Amino acid sequence: MAVQLPALFVERMRGLLGTEFAAFMAAYDAVPHTGIRVNTLKISVEEFVKISPFELRPIPWCPAGFYVPYGSKPGLHPYYHAGLYYIQEPSAMAPVELLDIQPGDRVLDLCAAPGGKSTQIAAKLQGSGVLVTNDIHAERTKALAKNIELYGVRNAVVLNESPDRIAEAFPHYFNKVLIDAPCSGEGMFRKDEDMARQWETHSVEKCTVMQRDILRIASRLLAPGGVIVYSTCTFAPEENEEMIAEFLQANPGFRVVPLTGKPGFSPGRPEWIPSRERYPDIEQLAGTGRLWPHRIEGEGHFAAVLQWEGDAGEETAFDITLPISERSAGEVAGTRGRAKAQRHKSGRGQTGEGRRSGKAGAEHTAAEALAAFAAGQLKLQLPGRTVVYGDRVYQSPLNPDMLNGLKVVRPGWFVGTVKNGRFAPSHPLATALHRNDAVRSIVLDGSSPEAVRYLKGETLPMEEDRVVLTEGASTKGYALICIDGYASGWGKWQDGMLKNEYPAGWRWTSV
Structure with missing residues (x-):
């Protein structure tokens, strides 16, 4: 067997699975399954x-998900860098579907x-509503923010906060909450041998505390009638069925869907829970679900859908949303905030911290500069409210006052920077556009070397007639560079050459 499994884990699974144990163990001799999920944004x-x-x-539980042959290396194709698909373990696609x-x-x-999972959520929202995506570990939010930007998400706020601080700011606000809970990772032993080696230190007992x-805090975030999906990638009943049993006992207004x-x-x-007599309505737990690696083509997962049938009372009597139809890129926010945003280099969210400008004049200048850029370079009205952190400009789907006091990584769609009154578009602005949104566009052939050369940041020779223009526009200015028609970044055409605006931190580094 390729994977060295902890002896205590093996013995526990032998006791739980009985006659299915041999088939379960045989699954570890198979190669992991590779999946991609189409980015329908x-x-x-x-x-x-x-x-x-x-x-x-097709992956049965995800309409946009597909198995690809093992060893096909989907990360080494221009379409990946254009954000057309996300590489994701097949079982991990299930919780968002629920x-x-x-x-x-x-x-x-x-x-x-x-x-x-956040990019999967965003694809289902299709630019409407709001996604607040959070991770408590600051270092991990770098990858989170970059994926939100690469996959063209316009309506997301990225936080680096503890759940209780979010609950204070957003009491009973969300009608859908996903908890992909930190867990002992038993279901990923085949895919990631490090998880098997770390199992004893990253114990079931430690995970159940978190x-x-x-779960307790999530109940304070959910609006009446809303749904929580709780998921883990582990087999331990203590982290799965028993955790849900405890939650239902403490929150009688919830039921398992x-x-x-x-x-x-x-x-x-439910029969795997010790002291089952402690919990009322324990048979509800049969309505939770498990993906078993010996029964499906994927790794191990658990999921529970919990609906709240209670009443939040007066706690929901406030409005923190910003109807997109009522805002435009040219509108000045005119509000003061104390929220902090982690600044980023080359669109990656790497280092530094900036404070949102406390002067309405700064936001007015930025909004005017953005509006001027959009009028000359774009063919769409940008959604949300213009919000400024330092020299960085965002279009936020939320009233920014509601982020006061929170650690904000991105208050919305990062669209560019303003210096000396001039607006420079960001790479995430480009990746969230469609070809027809730009006044100028250039299409690169995804099967040709020039697409990879562009993604590596090289300057390319380019005939003028390849610049597709809106009627009346000149070739001077930013052009949206598209791979087979799908937006990938910015460039500028001049004198037979395409000046590459692809940021260094995003470039293709593979041979």
Whole structure:
């Protein structure tokens, strides 16, 4: 067997699984399954299937998910760098599907890094509603913010906060909450041998303390009638069925929404909980679900859908949303905030910290500069409210006053910087656009060397007639560079050359 499993883990699974134990252990001799999920913010599933460079097989529980052959290396293709798909373990695609997200929802991804599930949520929102995505570890928010930007998300706020601080700012606000809980990681032993080696130190007991606290706080974040999806990638009943039993006992206004008929899921196992007589309505737990690696093509996962049928009273009597239809890029926010934003180099969110300007004049100048840029370079009205942190300009889907006192990594869509009254567009502005949103565009062939050369930051020879212009526009100015028609970054054409504006921190580094 390739994976060295902890002896205590093996013995526990032998006791739990009985006659299925041999099949479970045999799954560890198989190679892990590789999956990609189509980013429908940029391309439809049907369109991607037509142009896919890989052989695709559908993943049963995710309409946008596909298995790709082991060893196909989907990270080494221009389409990956254009944000057309996210590389994701197939089972990890299931929890977001269970949230049943609809455009306009207010969604919180509470333990979000590196951002795979957040980008899946954003694709389902299709630019409407709001996504607040959070991770308590500052270092991990770098990857989270970059993935939000690479995949063209316009309506997300990225936080680096503890759950209780978020609950203070957003009491009973979200109608969908995802808790991809920190866990002992038993379901990922086949994919990541480090998890098997660290199992004893990253113990079930330590994880249950964190999970219990996160679930408790999540109930304060949920709006009446809202849904929490709790998921782990572990097999331990203490982290799964028993955790849900404790939550239901402490929160009688919640019920389990059964996963009956959901593809791939086996029923939960309430009989595995010690001292079952302590918990009322324990049979509800059969409505939770498990993805078993010996029954499906994927790693191990647990999920529970919890709906709140209670009443939040007066705590919901406030409005922190900013209706997109009422705001434009040219509108001045005119508010003062104390929120902090982690600044970033080359769009990556690496280092430094900036404080939102306390002067309405700074936001007025930035809004005017952005509006001038948009009028001359873009063909769409940017959603949200213009918010300034230092020299950086964002379009926020929320009233920025509601972020006061929170550690904010991104208050919204990072669209550019303003210096000396002049606006320079950001790379995340480009990645969230569509080809027809720009006054100028240049299409690169994804199968040709020039696409990779662009992604490596090289200057390219370019005939003038390849610059596609809106009627009346000149070739001077920013051009949206598209790989096979899908936005990938900025460039400027001049005298037969394409000046590359692809930021250094994002460039293709593979041979």
